[in-house]
Amino acid sequence: xxxxxxxxxxxxxxxxxxxxxxxxxxxxxxxxxxxxxxxxxxxxxxxxxxxxxxxxxxxxxxxxxxxxxxxxxxxxxxxxxxxxxxxxxxxxx
Numbered sequence: 110x111x112x113x114x115x116x117x118x119x120x121x122x123x124x125x126x127x128x129x130x131x132x133x134x135x136x137x138x139x140x141x142x143x144x145x146x147x148x149x150x151x152x153x154x155x156x157x158x159x160x161x162x163x164x165x166x167x168x169x170x171x172x173x174x175x176x177x178x179x180x181x182x183x184x185x186x187x188x189x190x191x192x193x194x195x196x197x198x199x200x201x202x
Contacts, residue, residue: 114167134152162178173186
């Protein structure tokens with residue numbers, strides 16, 4: 110069953126309240142992971158980016174969508190939202 114717009118906004122709020130942005134920030138400082146032109150982003154900047162990505166997928170017309178940048182990926186599936194921060198990805202092709 111596909112979530113309603115209001116349900117997705119509620120999920121976005123829960124994700125933003127519970128995601129450990131400080132943990133991501135600490136890791137990025139440790140490995141000196143810099144975003145182009147701004148150095149290592151502050152937790153506030155991480156939160157703004159995540160919020161934007163989640164908003165992008167919520168507002169996408171498709172029932173399934175994703176949006177990503179800077180290590181973050183937001184997903185919208187018929188059953189809800191998720192936010193991921195990826196440290197590494199490898200493809201075999």
